[in-house]
Amino acid sequence: MNEMPDSLCRLSAAQMKHLCCGCGLCVAVCPTGCLRLLENTRGHLEAACPDAAVCAACGRCAAVCPGLRREPSYHLDLPSAIVFGHSTDGAFRWNAASGGLTTELLTYLLHSHAVDYVVTSGRYEDGRKPQPVVTRDAAQLRTLCGSNYCPVPMGLAIENVARLEGRCALVCLPCAARGVRRLMEHDRSLAGKIAFIITLLCNHAPSFRATAHLARRHLRLRDLSQIESIRYRGQGWFGQAVLSARDGRVARVPYSEYFAGPFASHFRRPRCQMCLDHFGVFADISMGDADFVKYRQARDNPGETVCFVQNAALLAALEDMKAAGRITLSREIRHDELTRIYGPLLAGGHEMVAARRAVGAIVPLSEPGTPAVVQARWDVALRRNLEFHEAMSGGSPSFHLYQALRTVHRLANRARE
Template identity: 30%
Template sequence: MKLPSSPTIDRVLAAELCSGCGMCAGIATDSIRMETVAPGYSRPNVFAALDSSAENRIAAACPGAVVAPWPDAPERDSYWGPSIRILAGHATDPHVRFAGSSGGALSALLIHALATGLVDRVLHVAPDPEYPTRSRLQVSKTAEEVIANAGSRYSASSPLQDIDRVLAEDMRTAFVGKPCDVSALRQLATADPRVAQRIPITLSFFCGGLPSHAGADRIVRQMGLDPARLARFRYRGNGWPGQARAETVDGQVREMSYAESWGNHLSKEVQFRCKICPDAVGGVADIACADAWHGDADGYPSFEEQDGRSLIVTRTAPGDALFASAAVAGVLEASPIPVRDIDLMQPAQARRKRLIVARVASCRLAGHAVPKMDGLDVKKAARKANLREQSRNFLGMLRRIIFKRK
């Protein structure tokens, strides 16, 4: 008996290109559900046949098949994408600033969008009460809910797995997700007019890649605790960059620095799709935020605890209007910065972008599928890479693919 399948999903899964966004499950709710697979990624399971309409929508929107091109804007940078304004700043409410992973800009913008009636609710992710290192879908309608669920979530998440239900409800929704999530939503909008009607604003962030659940479990074990006995877990926040903090059901508490939790554990568990991501900076979101790191004496970001500071990039007219309204209302304090300042704040993002062409070329040579990535300036960024780093990344990716197959 032939099992139900989707040509698009089959191809994406076979090439490890799934980002786990959940768009396919949100489109084909009667045929696909998201499940957790080892070592802890969210992946679609096709359990019933899809009709041709659902297959076509998935093929057009899946970020493992196609990445949305950047929109037109007054300024455009091959690393940092389109922009209307580039600023560094923070939420003026000290509680919001402290609770956020950087300067609380995303949280402040969401709270302002709710307060002004721009949206009725926020669709984002939050800690799963049953598995605190994992994430679940969250709908927030108040400032208190937004703040309670602030902070980075370095774990598998599928914020689009209920997108058809969200679009069917007559409510204006702000969407917050990874760059690949927003890409999927932008692509879906080309076939589904409800996206523009129901979701007037999208926000994203600069993404370092999505780690598996195994990375978080390793952090907890390194702290000397049992992942199965967690009551609460925070990856970051409550300070900048904030400590990873684990609390068990019997009251034990441990913390770990961001430099150690990300650098020694989570970064080693990032899924393959993230290694060739051509838009990890939220280039198709209305607004993208990031850590506006201060460089140390050697020109590298310093992760010493200090008052949070957010990088804020407005990319579209709706995004710029939201920022301007928030600034006038006094909920954000921010000043313009030159685009080249971001090179010092986010050197890892710059490096990844200029090496996408080398990594993708290696994939193609090995017969490994890659997403369509037109309109994202990958070739322009590649011109900034020197021959040595291009060669190392080309060969490194080729070795990975060959040895993975063996």
């Protein structure tokens, strides 16, 4: 096997396909501009190096790439609190992805001058795919609420953050957060500019082919530039995707038809199947759906957001927002509910990794890095996630399956020795 590469240009197409989560960070940090973020044939954004001769082998891309298994020394705190709640603005809550707490928190951070601006995702609009948006405008933030179930290259915004004065709050998926933390380790001036990383819990990120499929099936559109706008969430909870065509037609697709089952497994990116962290253990706070049983049965639940808080300042901010009447906030979450909702997300990735490792003990994996380095680094990441899991749920059936796989893997290793 190869050593850990110092340039992503050295990776084969197969390696890139399996490690890349399309965050765009490598493109943002490359000094020679030889990396590009392109849409591959499966509709995922993927880094490519069209002209490897231009690469200066400076190592910046490999140092920040969240796909390569290098852990920053960033200290992982277990979540200091798990809380849930919603915006008290009923109309806004109805349009938000879950309970609108993410947008309310961003608004509070702007108004209280804890940050000077916010970096979040733009929407699918005017035939254009979502790009990162930099804003100081709380009214604009409210128009951006919702979850974009398609690739969004949030890492590209790092170029703006480096250029702008002041501190920001950055919204992104957990994989991008991992890369941003690595970047902050390498670039202290940038670290001073990112006050908070806010992640959205993430099962998987669907491709643009998933979007194309929805447009073809529900709007009879073949040309994606004819899409006026897409809102993937909102309209209550779990809500619906609302697709609007330029000719005025509108299609409403229930959540269950575009983010679950065979649809999800067909359109998710390969990296998501190996995801080590669906939560955002490198974030200051992580936001997800409060998929409580009582809400599943309720017909008119507009949505709640669960927050896994790792930064005490953000917990204080949420308490302040509650005191001001902007949000509701509760800590009354039963552990069995947490295990039911999030257990599979926590354990699923580990099982996949452990299973792949067990297979890898017999069939060598074609991933970069020597086996010893890979093993050691991956173990660190796994241990951190496991501590997080144990603290939260105390074990679930899938967690026990994972442990069984670990035992098999250990035995296989011993047998080899």
